[in-house]
Every structure is written in structure tokens, then in C-alpha cells.
Amino acid sequence: xxxxxxxxxxxxxxxxxxxxxxxxxxxxxxxxxxxxxxxxxxxxxxxxxxxxxxxxxxxxxxxxxxxxxxxxxxxxxxxxxxxxxxxxxxxxxxxxxxxxxxxxxxxxxxxxxxxxxxxxxxxxxxxxxxxxxxxxxxxxxxxxxxxxxxxxxxxxxxxxxxxxxxxxxxxxxxxxxxxxxxxxxxxxxxxxxxxxxxxxxxxxxxxxxxxxxxxxxxxxxxxxxxxxxxxxxxxxxxxxxxxxxxxxxxxxxxxxxxxxxxxxxxxxxxxxxxxxxxxxxxxxxxxxxxxxxxxxxxxxxxxxxxxxxxxxxxxxxxxxxxxxxxxxxxxxxxxxxxxxxxxxxxxxxxxxxxxxxxxxxxx
Numbered sequence: 055x056x057x058x059x060x061x062x063x064x065x066x067x068x069x070x071x072x073x074x075x076x077x078x079x080x081x082x083x084x085x086x087x088x089x090x091x092x093x094x095x096x097x098x099x100x101x102x103x104x105x106x107x108x109x110x111x112x113x114x115x116x117x118x119x120x121x122x123x124x125x126x127x128x129x130x131x132x133x134x135x136x137x138x139x140x141x142x143x144x145x146x147x148x149x150x151x152x153x154x155x156x157x158x159x160x161x162x163x164x165x166x167x168x169x170x171x172x173x174x175x176x177x178x179x180x181x182x183x184x185x186x187x188x189x190x191x192x193x194x195x196x197x198x199x200x201x202x203x204x205x206x207x208x209x210x211x212x213x214x215x216x217x218x219x220x221x222x223x224x225x226x227x228x229x230x231x232x233x234x235x236x237x238x239x240x241x242x243x244x245x246x247x248x249x250x251x252x253x254x255x256x257x258x259x260x261x262x263x264x265x266x267x268x269x270x271x272x273x274x275x276x277x278x279x280x281x282x283x284x285x286x287x288x289x290x291x292x293x294x295x296x297x298x299x300x301x302x303x304x305x306x307x308x309x310x311x312x313x314x315x316x317x318x319x320x321x322x323x324x325x326x327x328x329x330x331x332x333x334x335x336x337x338x339x340x341x342x343x344x345x346x347x348x349x350x351x352x353x354x355x356x357x358x359x360x361x362x363x364x365x366x367x368x369x370x371x372x373x374x375x376x377x378x379x380x381x382x383x384x385x386x387x388x389x390x391x392x393x394x395x396x397x398x399x400x401x402x403x404x405x406x407x408x409x410x411x412x413x414x415x416x417x
Contacts, residue, residue: 088307128190386403
């Protein structure tokens with residue numbers, strides 16, 4: 055190979071290497087930026103779609119909610135434990151094109167009242183029914199995720215006159231009481247949620263719940279030695295930014311988004327699941343049998359960890375029991391994590407399920 059040819063080859067290799075390095079650096083920066091800012095951008099998109107955060111007084115308590123433009127049938131969204139109404143932000147712009155969406159903060163979450171006497175299924179459910187009457191004043195569809203799915207079932211069974219359709223997004227029905235949750239090796243929510251919250255309330259050395267959670271989380275413990283680093287990072291972040299939601303630069307957002315809204319969550323709400331008081335006075339079978347409207351049950355596929363812990367909200371047997379109890383119920387099972395509506399899982403499937411409920415409610 056001549057000198058000229060060799061020089062040309064080296065230049066080509068050098069340019070290729072430089073392009074590869076630039077692309078790799080750019081990829082790293084995009085990854086970091088996504089971890090730090092994706093959630094706030096998703097929420098900003100909901101505000102640009104016309105959502106406004108509001109407050110109302112219902113049954114003597116203050117409840118916070120996000121409301122979109124009135125573009126169709128009324129739709130009430132009820133979030134799961136540890137988050138708030140903005141957790142639905144990834145699906146709000148699309149839903150707002152054809153629904154009048156209200157997404158509520160349950161008591162103990164977000165900017166709704168944080169008072170332990172409000173932390174029961176009945177109290178939350180009755181408040182949301184009152185809010186729907188106040189904001190909608192007409193028939194509405196209700197959809198709830200996780201513990202919010204149990205609330206959606208309560209609402210559908212206790213406001214049959216006005217609830218035209220119901221969507222249950224992976225609710226832990228028949229896995230709610232402490233006895234039910236701990237059957238077998240136990241459920242993920244028991245180890246990663248209720249027990250962590252209960253133990254936090256038994257001590258006073260750590261006063262910041264996200265800091266406590268990061269150090270004691272069952273989920274973060276699955277990451278091996280990374281948990282100690284995450285706990286230290288969380289402590290440092292909360293010290294520097296006491297009013298900010300926790301984010302991590304280099305840890306995948308899909309792994310950590312569950313902690314994002316915990317700074318505005320009352321761990322006493324989680325403790326009401328630990329001691330069973332949240333379900334006080336509720337017979338789950340009776341509640342489900344009272345639902346008269348068309349119902350879509352969107353279930354994440356049952357999964358177990360290597361330690362035998364139930365990673366899903368329910369077992370297959372629990373799910374079959376749900377379907378058997380609700381008179382007009384269609385189940386859709388999907389291979390997904392628990393937060394089906396989130397941008398890190400299957401938001402399009404969630405929106406399709408809402409549309410299906412709307413069609414069924416009109417037939």
C-alpha cells in the first residue's frame with residue numbers, strides 16, 4: 055500500500071472514529087437529559103393541551119385535580135398509590151382530544167388534604183363521587199390505576215346512576231387486606247410500599263420519606279450494590295433540592311419513576327394498607343357485584359420474582375374472581391409493568407381501553 059493510499063485510509067478511519075465518538079457522547083447526553091427532564095416535559099405537554107390544576111371542597115375536605123378542555127364524554131381518572139394526577143400526563147393530551155378529563159389527587163397525595171382520617175376507600179371514593187357531581191354534573195366514565203382501580207370499582211358500584219363505564223387498570227383486588235397481600239410469599243406492594251411506609255413511621259432519625267424509601271426499597275434492593283449509591287444520591291438531592299421531585303442522572307428513568315412524586319405523598323396513607331384500615335367496611339365481592347355499567351379490566355400479566363414475591367397486582371386466580379363478580383366485564387391481559395398508562399410502558403393500549411369503555415357505554 056502506497057503512502058498516499060495509507061494516508062487516505064487513516065483519514066477515513068479517523069473520521070469514522072470521530073463520528074462514532076460524537077454519536078456516543080450525544081447518546082449519553084440525551085440519556086442523561088431524558089432521566090432528568092422527561093417527566094417535567096410530559097407534564098408540560100399536558101398543560102399545553104389545556105389542562106389546569108384546580109382545587110375543590112368536597113364533603114368538607116380539599117381535593118386537588120387536573121382538568122382538561124370539555125371535548126366529549128366526561129372521564130374521571132384516579133391514580134395509584136404514591137403518585138398524583140400528573141402521573142397520567144403521558145396520556146392526557148391524547149385523551150383530551152375527545153373527552154372532558156378530570157384527573158384527581160387522592161387524599162394523602164399531591165395537593166389534596168393530607169389527613170389520616172381521610173385515608174379509607176369509602177372516604178376517598180365518596181369524595182370523588184361528589185367531585186364528579188360538582189365538576190361534570192352529568193354521566194361519566196371512571197378509570198382507576200392500582201389502588202385507584204379499587205376506588206374506581208367503589209365509585210362505579212356506589213354511583214350507578216351516573217357512572218356509564220368503568221376501566222380497572224391493574225387493581226390489586228383481593229390483594230388489599232394485610233392477610234390477602236401476604237398470602238404465599240407476599241405481593242410486591244407489601245414489601246416495596248406498605249412495609250417501608252410503616253417502618254418509616256416507627257422511627258424519627260430520618261424525616262424525609264424519599265430518602266428513607268431509597269435506602270429501604272425492595273425494588274431498589276434488586277439492583278444489588280447500586281441501592282447504597284442510590285440512597286446516598288437521593289439524600290444529597292433532597293438536601294440540595296428539598297422542594298423538587300427526585301431524579302437520577304445515570305439510572306434508567308423506567309426503574310426509578312415510582313419515587314418521583316413521593317415527596318408529595320403521605321406515608322400514613324401507605325400505613326392504612328399495612329394495618330388494613332383503608333378497606334374498612336368494604337366487602338370486595340359485594341362491591342364488584344354492584345357494578346352495573348360496562349367494565350374493561352386491563353391486567354398486567356402475572357409475574358413472580360426469583361424469591362417468589364408476586365410482582366403483579368393480582369394472581370390469575372384473583373383476576374378470574376374479579377371477572378366472575380362483575381356482571382358486564384371484559385378482561386384484556388397485556389405483557390407490561392404495573393403502570394400500563396405510563397410512557398415507559400403501554401400508553402397507547404391504555405387509551406385504546408378507555409375508548410373501548412366509551413364505545414361500550416354508548417351501546
